[in-house]
Amino acid sequence: xxxxxxxxxxxxxxxxxxxxxxxxxxxxxxxxxxxxxxxxxxxxxxxxxxxxxxxxxxxxxxxxxxxxxxxxxxxxxxxxxxxxxxxxxxxxxxxxxxxxxxxxxxxxxxxxxxxxxxxxxxxxxxxxxxxxxxxxxxxxxxxxxxxxxxxxxxxxxxxxxxxxxxxxxxxxxxxxxxxxxxxxxxxxxxxxxxxxxxxxxxxxxxxxxxxxxxxxxxxxxxxxxxxxxxxxxxxxxxxxxxxxxxxxxxxxxxxxxxxxxxxxxxxxxxxxxxxxxxxxxxxxxxxxxxxxxxxxxxxxxxxxxxxxxxxxxxxxxxxxxxxxxxxxxxxxxxxxxxxxxxxxxxxxxxxxxxxxxxxxxxxxxx
Amino acid sequence: xxxxxxxxxxxxxxxxxxxxxxxxxxxxxxxxxxxxxxxxxxxxxxxxxxxxxxxxxxxxxxxxxxxxxxxxxxxxxxxxxxxxxxxxxxxxxxxxxxxxxxxxxxxxxxxxxxxxxxxxxxxxxxxxxxxxxxxxxxxxxxxxxxxxxxxxxxxxxxxxxxxxxxxxxxxxxxxxxxxxxxxxxxxxxxxxxxxxxxxxxxxxxxxxxxxxxxxxxxxxxxxxxxxxxxxxxxxxxxxxxxxxxxxxxxxxxxxxxxxxxxxxxxxxxxxxxxxxxxxxxxxxxxxxxxxxxxxxxxxxxxxxxxxxx
Numbered sequence: 001x002x003x004x005x006x007x008x009x010x011x012x013x014x015x016x017x018x019x020x021x022x023x024x025x026x027x028x029x030x031x032x033x034x035x036x037x038x039x040x041x042x043x044x045x046x047x048x049x050x051x052x053x054x055x056x057x058x059x060x061x062x063x064x065x066x067x068x069x070x071x072x073x074x075x076x077x078x079x080x081x082x083x084x085x086x087x088x089x090x091x092x093x094x095x096x097x098x099x100x101x102x103x104x105x106x107x108x109x110x111x112x113x114x115x116x117x118x119x120x121x122x123x124x125x126x127x128x129x130x131x132x133x134x135x136x137x138x139x140x141x142x143x144x145x146x147x148x149x150x151x152x153x154x155x156x157x158x159x160x161x162x163x164x165x166x167x168x169x170x171x172x173x174x175x176x177x178x179x180x181x182x183x184x185x186x187x188x189x190x191x192x193x194x195x196x197x198x199x200x201x202x203x204x205x206x207x208x209x210x211x212x213x214x215x216x217x218x219x220x221x222x223x224x225x226x227x228x229x230x231x232x233x234x235x236x237x238x239x240x241x242x243x244x245x246x247x248x249x250x251x252x253x254x255x256x257x258x259x260x261x262x263x264x265x266x267x268x269x270x271x272x273x274x275x276x277x278x279x280x281x282x283x284x285x286x287x288x289x290x291x292x293x294x295x296x297x298x299x300x301x302x303x304x305x306x307x308x309x310x311x312x313x314x315x316x317x318x319x320x321x322x323x324x325x326x327x328x329x330x331x332x333x334x335x336x337x338x339x340x341x342x343x344x345x346x347x348x349x350x351x352x353x354x355x356x357x358x359x360x361x362x363x364x365x366x
Numbered sequence: 367x368x369x370x371x372x373x374x375x376x377x378x379x380x381x382x383x384x385x386x387x388x389x390x391x392x393x394x395x396x397x398x399x400x401x402x403x404x405x406x407x408x409x410x411x412x413x414x415x416x417x418x419x420x421x422x423x424x425x426x427x428x429x430x431x432x433x434x435x436x437x438x439x440x441x442x443x444x445x446x447x448x449x450x451x452x453x454x455x456x457x458x459x460x461x462x463x464x465x466x467x468x469x470x471x472x473x474x475x476x477x478x479x480x481x482x483x484x485x486x487x488x489x490x491x492x493x494x495x496x497x498x499x500x501x502x503x504x505x506x507x508x509x510x511x512x513x514x515x516x517x518x519x520x521x522x523x524x525x526x527x528x529x530x531x532x533x534x535x536x537x538x539x540x541x542x543x544x545x546x547x548x549x550x551x552x553x554x555x556x557x558x559x560x561x562x563x564x565x566x567x568x569x570x571x572x573x574x575x576x577x578x579x580x581x582x583x584x585x586x587x588x589x590x591x592x593x594x595x596x597x598x599x600x601x602x603x604x605x606x607x608x609x610x611x612x613x614x615x616x617x618x619x620x621x622x623x624x625x626x627x628x629x630x631x632x633x634x635x636x637x638x639x640x641x642x643x644x645x646x647x648x649x650x651x652x653x654x655x656x657x658x659x660x661x662x663x664x665x666x667x668x669x670x671x672x673x674x675x
Contacts, residue, residue, distance in 0.1 A: 036474065084607075088458055139645070143652030148405065148458060149598045149644065156591050164634035202579040285466065292459055325477055328471020334409075337463035338445075341455040 013347045021346050022293055025308070025339035032335055042322050050321055051314040063196035064316065067269070069309025071096065071261035071280075073206035075287030076294065076301040078133075078257035080215050084296045085250045086230045091136065091151025092258040093284025094158035097276055098132040099125030099259025101162060103266040104170070104181055104273040107188035114187035118267060121188060122205070125263035126256040132158065133255015137247040155284070159276045166273055181273040190268040199268025202260070205301070209257055213298040222249055258284065278319065281312070282330065289337045308333070370501060376619055376626075377505045381514050382580065384618025386411070386572035388517045388598040391603060392524055392608040393568030398441075399528065399605055400561035401541040401665040405461025406446055407569045408593025409468020410439045415571025416472040419584040420479055429489035432513075432574045439570020440563050442468060447562040451555050454669035465593065472586070479584045486514070487582035511579045514570070519569075524607040537561060541663030544670035554670050569593070591641065598644040604652060605663065617643075 013021075030048070035119040037044040069163045082089035102124040106112065112120045130193055132154060139145040144169040165181070172182035190199040217223040225246045236243065266272075273279075286308050293307070294300035315329035390407050397404050414435035422431030446464050449455040488511065496507040528534040539547040540557045548554050571591075577584050595617060603609035620643055624636035 039475075082656060090462070090555065139652075143649045145645065145648045145652050146601060149594070149601070149648060150593045153598070153641040153645050156594075157638045160634045160638035160641075163637075164632050168632050285462075288459075288462060288566050325474055327473035327477075331474055332464055332470075334463050334465075334467025334470050337459065337466060338449065341459050342449055342453050344455055345453045356531060 018347060019294060022340060025334055025343040027050065028339045029332065029335040033332060036328060036331060041232050042324065042326055047318065047322060051317050054317045055310055055313050058125045065306065065309045067196070067198045067311045068312040070199070070202050070206055070264055071283040072211060072287050072290050072305035072308050073302050074261035075258045076305045077210045077213050078254035079287050079291035079297045080294050080296050080298050080301045082250055082254040083291055084230045085226045085247065087137065087247055087250055088148045089133065089151050089251065089254050090288065091133065091154050092287050093280055093282070094155035095129040095132045095258035096257040096262040096280055097162050098128040099262025100266045100273060100279055101165065102128035103263040107184040108181060114365055117187045118190065121267060122260060122263050123183065125259040129259020129262065130252040130256035132249040134248050137251040138359065141244045141247055146147050146241055149307030157349055162276045163274065166275060170273060173271065179275055182246050182305045184267065184271045188267055189271055197269065199264055202264030202268055205260060210298045210302050213253065217298070226250060283349065289333060293340055367394050374505045378510065380615050381510055382617035382618070383621045384614040385514045385517050385598060386575045386580070386592060387599060387617055388611060388614035389575065390519065390569045390572035390593065391599045391614055392521055392607055393565035394596055394600045395603065395605050395607055395610055396537065396561045397565035398600055398666055399663055400558045401455045401544060401663055401668065402450055402539050402558050402562050402637065403461060403667050404443065404465025404562060404565055405445055405597060406442065406456055406468065407596045408589055408591065410442045410566055410569040411573035411589040412472040413438045413442060413468045414570035415577040415588055416476045416479065416584055418574030418606060419484060419577040422486050422578050423479065423482065423484055426486045428486050428578045431578045432571055435570040435574025436567050437570070439566040439573065443563045443566020446617060447559045450669065451558045454671065455666050476584055476586055479638065480586065482583065484578065484582035486671045488579045508538035513575050513579060518611060521607045521611045528607060541665050544665050548672060558588035595640060595644055598648060602647050
């Protein structure tokens, strides 16, 4: 007779448990990041306090967190929606860039009068992102193409399209040897919160988008269908739900929101199309963690986006005041994601010690 | 340029560029055959490339470099196995975090190694005798890496193990019907661990090949999305080691063509070709799907919990 560890499915965990366990995951990641600081001969305590002081400790710092969080909010809300339908959209990065390209096209090459120019850019950006997102949905349902692969590959396709545009046909006349388009006209630039770099109209759109998506999910027929598809394919089939319609709708919204994020980065931060690594720096990939940590809730994604906005801002702070390389952000993100999914076991399983019987079928550990 | 030189160039380079794809795809085939998707290939390749370069540069021995790549790939895969098999975490998300971590960590640790030419690259070999066969000789046996031949040999061995041995039956049973495998006394978790770690070892070597053989230097992000192409290749190859050879060569040729065509088409547009092509290929695979099942392991992507369906 011996004692052994046994796992048992737990009932749906409470919100407090989810929050606590998620926080635990984040803290564990911060602890595990300590050797990275040691490797660069920086005291982790100094690093974390510096980050805290210069982010949430000052108005300007908080504004930077907010600015970084805007694209993460838009992409994160869209991905939360996609994950609810169990559609693995790993392509927010490409969808964001598609939006950036469309915004640039409208800003530089159309003659839309001033008050309508920015709305037209957002409209075009949404459509471009939606198109880039809907293609994998159609491919999956018509031809069974795994969406993880197709969305990922479309990221690379869009990255190289942007590279081509800024090196070739759209290269700015005033930019000498550099790979930029020309600057946008003033009418194509978003207003900022004074004394900061926060392009507030995009922030408003992001919050509105989260509310709309939350309403769609909880109050509409489409939302009901999305939830059924996400919970059980069989149930959805019996209910006669049109998978193609639901998935395309989900990905039009998901990709479209990422496209809006791209417009915001163009019209609010860069004012010109440039090399993709400078436009996004992995917002689309980080948004996967944002959506995952929010457990598919669009409203929670607004807050988890703030957390990762903080990490991006912390990357800037560490670079500027501690001379740490920018890649540290990627390490943080990877660690946090690891610990969050690792801690999920604590959420959905109860760990029990029990007496093991000999001779009972299936009593050996697995 | 006559057609023979063209052909020799294309096949030769397809082999050279297809080699890392082949190694990593073989590993992913085994992991997925046992029921575990690993989207962390890109991260493991990046870390493998860095470790191989740093070790080869420090010790002066490229083989030690490849060994280091092998080890780091295995360790990272062990992490994935722990999360997905023991902790039953979502396989997609765990793999993605592995890629994020691998790319981030290799970028961070590799800053000091950036832009140095490797002092001890692994030289290519020309097989005496065979290389003098007309056309075939220069195409297949001249100036290729020994890892190319090892990869091809490995494909054959892994094919035999998978389809002709008891071990292969065990692995496939674990991927197709873990419950049934468990019922006949197979240790599902152990088999999954072993296959995932094998996948990591091979992905590590694939990365090491990039920095020690193919382009003997380290640059951040030198895996350039190859790890994702590998995931597509695994499906394209119907989870079969020998079909992986064909797939890897096809994509190797495509990468090479994207250099060759640069005088006519913008290089940026050529670079997107392999990625676009991967989608097109999978779409064509899908067209044929209606007629026959493509042989995806039935338990792929699902954590196995005894007593649950």
